[in-house]
Amino acid sequence: MDIKSIIFVILALIFAPVAGGFLAGIDRRLTAWCQGRFGPPILQPFYDVFKLLGKDRQVVNTWQIFCAHIYLISSMLSLALFAMQSDLLMIFFVMTIGAVFMVIGALSTPSPYSQIGAQRELIQMLTYEPLLVIVFVGIYFVTGSFKISDIVAYDRPIFLILPLLYLVLTFALTIKLRKSPFDISACHHGHQEIVRGVLTEYSGPYLAILEIAHWYDIVLILAICSLFWTTSAIGMFFLLAITYLAEIVIDNITPRLTWKWMLTYVWAVGITLSLFNMALLYAKSF
Amino acid sequence: MVSQMVWVSIVLPFLAAIGCLIDSKPLRSILVVGTGVAVSLASLLLVQGQAFSLNPETIFGIPADGLIAVLDFALLFVILGISYQLKNKLIAVLTVLQIIPLAFLELFLHGAENTAPSIYGDQLSMIMSLIISIIGSLICIYGLSYMEEHEHHLHVEKSRQGRFFFFMVLFLGAMNGLVFANNLLWLYFFWEVTTLCSFMLIKHDGTDIAVANATRALWMNMLGGVAFILGLVILRAKGLPLALQELISTPGVASLALLPVGLLCFAGFTKSAQVPFQSWLCGAMVAPTPVSALLHSSTMVKAGVYLVIRLAPAFAGTLFSHYVALFGAFTFLTTALLAISQSNGKKILAYSTISNLGMIIACAGINTPAAMAAAILLIVFHAISKGLMFLCVGTIEQRIGSRDIEDMRGLIRIMPRTAMIAVIGMVTMFLPPFGALLSKWMAVEASARLPLVVLMLAIGSAFTMVFWGRWLGLVMTSVMGEAQEPEEQSPLVRVPLVILAAAAIVVSFVAPGLYSAMVLPVLERFYSTDLYIAAQGVFINNIGMFAVFPIFLVMVLGVAWAARASSGKRVHQRAYSTPYVAGLQDPANPQRIGFKGPLGQWANFTTSNYYMDAWIGEGRISGWINLISSGILIILLTGVL
Amino acid sequence: MGFFTKLLETSRVKSPWIVHFDCGSCNGCDIEILACLTPIYDVERFGILNIGNPKHADILIVSGTVNHRNAKVLRNVYDQMPEPRAVIAIGACGTSGGIFREAYNVVGGVDKVIPVDVYVPGCPAKPEAIIDGVVLALGKLKEQRTAKDTDSLAAELHQAREFYANRADRQVVE
Numbered sequence A: 001m002d003i004k005s006i007i008f009v010i011l012a013l014i015f016a017p018v019a020g021g022f023l024a025g026i027d028r029r030l031t032a033w034c035q036g037r038f039g040p041p042i043l044q045p046f047y048d049v050f051k052l053l054g055k056d057r058q059v060v061n062t063w064q065i066f067c068a069h070i071y072l073i074s075s076m077l078s079l080a081l082f083a084m085q086s087d088l089l090m091i092f093f094v095m096t097i098g099a100v101f102m103v104i105g106a107l108s109t110p111s112p113y114s115q116i117g118a119q120r121e122l123i124q125m126l127t128y129e130p131l132l133v134i135v136f137v138g139i140y141f142v143t144g145s146f147k148i149s150d151i152v153a154y155d156r157p158i159f160l161i162l163p164l165l166y167l168v169l170t171f172a173l174t175i176k177l178r179k180s181p182f183d184i185s186a187c188h189h190g191h192q193e194i195v196r197g198v199l200t201e202y203s204g205p206y207l208a209i210l211e212i213a214h215w216y217d218i219v220l221i222l223a224i225c226s227l228f229w230t231t232s233a234i235g236m237f238f239l240l241a242i243t244y245l246a247e248i249v250i251d252n253i254t255p256r257l258t259w260k261w262m263l264t265y266v267w268a269v270g271i272t273l274s275l276f277n278m279a280l281l282y283a284k285s286f
Numbered sequence B: 001m002v003s004q005m006v007w008v009s010i011v012l013p014f015l016a017a018i019g020c021l022i023d024s025k026p027l028r029s030i031l032v033v034g035t036g037v038a039v040s041l042a043s044l045l046l047v048q049g050q051a052f053s054l055n056p057e058t059i060f061g062i063p064a065d066g067l068i069a070v071l072d073f074a075l076l077f078v079i080l081g082i083s084y085q086l087k088n089k090l091i092a093v094l095t096v097l098q099i100i101p102l103a104f105l106e107l108f109l110h111g112a113e114n115t116a117p118s119i120y121g122d123q124l125s126m127i128m129s130l131i132i133s134i135i136g137s138l139i140c141i142y143g144l145s146y147m148e149e150h151e152h153h154l155h156v157e158k159s160r161q162g163r164f165f166f167f168m169v170l171f172l173g174a175m176n177g178l179v180f181a182n183n184l185l186w187l188y189f190f191w192e193v194t195t196l197c198s199f200m201l202i203k204h205d206g207t208d209i210a211v212a213n214a215t216r217a218l219w220m221n222m223l224g225g226v227a228f229i230l231g232l233v234i235l236r237a238k239g240l241p242l243a244l245q246e247l248i249s250t251p252g253v254a255s256l257a258l259l260p261v262g263l264l265c266f267a268g269f270t271k272s273a274q275v276p277f278q279s280w281l282c283g284a285m286v287a288p289t290p291v292s293a294l295l296h297s298s299t300m301v302k303a304g305v306y307l308v309i310r311l312a313p314a315f316a317g318t319l320f321s322h323y324v325a326l327f328g329a330f331t332f333l334t335t336a337l338l339a340i341s342q343s344n345g346k347k348i349l350a351y352s353t354i355s356n357l358g359m360i361i362a363c364a365g366i367n368t369p370a371a372m373a374a375a376i377l378l379i380v381f382h383a384i385s386k387g388l389m390f391l392c393v394g395t396i397e398q399r400i401g402s403r404d405i406e407d408m409r410g411l412i413r414i415m416p417r418t419a420m421i422a423v424i425g426m427v428t429m430f431l432p433p434f435g436a437l438l439s440k441w442m443a444v445e446a447s448a449r450l451p452l453v454v455l456m457l458a459i460g461s462a463f464t465m466v467f468w469g470r471w472l473g474l475v476m477t478s479v480m481g482e483a484q485e486p487e488e489q490s491p492l493v494r495v496p497l498v499i500l501a502a503a504a505i506v507v508s509f510v511a512p513g514l515y516s517a518m519v520l521p522v523l524e525r526f527y528s529t530d531l532y533i534a535a536q537g538v539f540i541n542n543i544g545m546f547a548v549f550p551i552f553l554v555m556v557l558g559v560a561w562a563a564r565a566s567s568g569k570r571v572h573q574r575a576y577s578t579p580y581v582a583g584l585q586d587p588a589n590p591q592r593i594g595f596k597g598p599l600g601q602w603a604n605f606t607t608s609n610y611y612m613d614a615w616i617g618e619g620r621i622s623g624w625i626n627l628i629s630s631g632i633l634i635i636l637l638t639g640v641l
Numbered sequence C: 001m002g003f004f005t006k007l008l009e010t011s012r013v014k015s016p017w018i019v020h021f022d023c024g025s026c027n028g029c030d031i032e033i034l035a036c037l038t039p040i041y042d043v044e045r046f047g048i049l050n051i052g053n054p055k056h057a058d059i060l061i062v063s064g065t066v067n068h069r070n071a072k073v074l075r076n077v078y079d080q081m082p083e084p085r086a087v088i089a090i091g092a093c094g095t096s097g098g099i100f101r102e103a104y105n106v107v108g109g110v111d112k113v114i115p116v117d118v119y120v121p122g123c124p125a126k127p128e129a130i131i132d133g134v135v136l137a138l139g140k141l142k143e144q145r146t147a148k149d150t151d152s153l154a155a156e157l158h159q160a161r162e163f164y165a166n167r168a169d170r171q172v173v174e
């Protein structure tokens, strides 16, 4: 590891939450516009997090604190690994640590709301994990490597070769962003629903930690999306911007699904799309 | 030196087992602990050396091959006797179907006389022997105290522990024999001994259900035995050597001997309880927990995958290999799904065991160096973590009187230490940077060229995460302020648990070293390209990399930081609050969760995991799984004809 | 004042999260509270969120009278809010018991059970008045009351509890 990549990692770790917070702010503003409201200031997510950090601690048991910290660590680590251009699949598995620990923290309190939220969160993870693996395998099919350094070096935009797999990736993105129609475990807008589900029992600074970790996660997933257009910065920017805008629109026009619906729909559509894309690839290579 | 060590690890347990039959508790304890220490040391000393082969002409002055043959027949007739006792025609038929080919083989087929050494040990055998000797001994030692409690619990009048430890210790020897055997007839003998041990130990408690499940386990394993001996007969008839190493290095073996190799793999599938044979392993969970830990997760079921891994180079590049991968991946997927629907802790462990074995078989079928590395590493890490988990469940069951995971809610309060160890066991099963996940990562990357296999592995691994994750959460469910009772345990229980938990973490940490020292030499004999290189704690090959040391380092620091932040000292008493239940706590006792219903009646909340029984219940999907897997199996076997 | 204190203070003022507890109102006040969220009033402009979970909330808005049964629930919800926090009593009922004041099962206004920071009168209170009440409560939040100050608060609480305990013997329905 040379000095350049160390600097890159540090920059990523510092700027990712900033970018994530801004994205969340823009998201809230745009959503408000969609609903005919004015909306909060762009900096609102930062106010929220600082306020939460300054609140008194309150926990049901110490496991919650432990789990929140582990979530943050694993999200930071996975982003750092991405910045070091290591293996995509490994990054994904490291990300799982945090997601699992968040669920464990929620399950560790006897409140029925957080328990239900945690079960649903598990089902959400169950839904998006295979899809992400499939997307990575698709990328490997094209570039011949799981290493980000090799993927970045690939000389054509992967998006043009794997457009359908990109759609599959956006399913995972939607779930990870907690957006409708897949926001069954804890919704970003419907704050009262099952009392915030998996986040019910985290409060004050620990909720802030989860929020920061979530920002890291968003940035990471967007970074993975950006791998689909690595040849030019403009292409990458437009790809990400359109993706994110589409997410916001979908969020505002779709109702929430039940878990069964979500699971069957996402898997059926996702797997079909990926197989179709693979078939296209094979067809082209003849 | 090497020959003595092999001797100690195979013959000593056989002798000690006979000693265990004497009904004297101190003697038995000394024998079990002594054998455990001796075989562990022997296996550790063996690791020091290189691959070796031995050809003992005689055992105690009797010609070795002849002795094994005689013992083979004796064993089969014992099983025939058992089938008579059980009045089970199926087992009788299957036994006769083994006796006749064996007799035919021994008496009439003298084709190519075995010149190959009967015993061969390379690093793979040594890894297996380490697992068997060290983990196995720890489990046996744990068993000493467990069985006391167990018999006390069942109000057994006359102790049957002599019989129990006879088979446990005997099994250690048989299993060591199995992994060191090169002569396939020897391997067959040890194979059948483990089957017998398994049967005897499953029916140990003597209840109706135990006998029924033991019988099922026996006939399924005997089916494998029939395939095994048929495979041997065909091999001999084709004039191929009846020795593992010589067989797989015969040029053109893939076209010459695919049928016998396929039959041997079939035997491996039954032994490893792959679908559609999964029911015997689930049934085997009625046995006392040390049996489940030793035979049905850590070692005996590994014999099947061991054989398939050994044979893998023989069928590399064939269509058969692809089907094996598909078959293994299917097992991995479906049994992980079945595990979600279970709330019985031991059954979850059983299904997860089958699932992992399925992944190992899938790796053997993928048959690339990366996949083989994954398979061998998974054997190691799975044995440690799963053995640990079984011991934990056994300990928990003896304390709380249930093996249902719903009853383990809040275990961290009742048994803080055991619960913590169980948490370590679970985390090492499915999260990075621990070894089991490392192998899973290797497997997924290795399977990336086989779309169907990688799809099944991806979905299956997500299932895995669901059932472990919620079990973990359940164990930790607690509310601060409730008194934690101190936990008392006999050192015979505590020591194996702690050693295994430490091993689960440490061995994961040294995985790169383990790979370079033990796995690479095995792989290098058959594969030359695309090998993983483990340098500075990072696994690298041309398509991927896994940074074990860096992740370990960061996570250790992270866990230390999180543990510091959440330590009881740093959290002020005032910070503790009650869980949110919409304000409906009992004001007098806020820890109690529930609400006052009409007429002032107190009603408790209960929460429970969602097992999706209506969709993926055992009864609902097992039939389909068996049907599809039988289909794959039939295609697999007709393909090799 | 250091930078961080300042930042914290601004953040507190800019991000008041609200939990709304209906203690037994006629729903008149509740509807007015929810009206604040609509595009016409759009309280999210000020960072105000109706969060529905006391553990996340900064401000507890209570509408309706307290009766013997829900007094415990109200207390519990209040106890589960981490400091700093503020309480707003909405409507005639919330401030004093309103038209239900003399009913057999009614304890009275919210301040009989928990300390109230802001009273918003009206029957029902208008959304503008409610928003105004929240803004007033922000002043309280700014004072950075944390657990250290709760000890002084404890006396206040004790008083309220005493009162409630004395009334409890009058329970009719349980």
Ligand code: SF4
Pocket: C024, C025, C026, C027, C028, C029, C030, C063, C064, C090, C091, C092, C093, C094, C098, C099, C122, C123, C124, C125
């Ligand atoms: S104050 Fe008036 S509108 Fe509000 S709850 Fe009481 S009676 Fe209803």
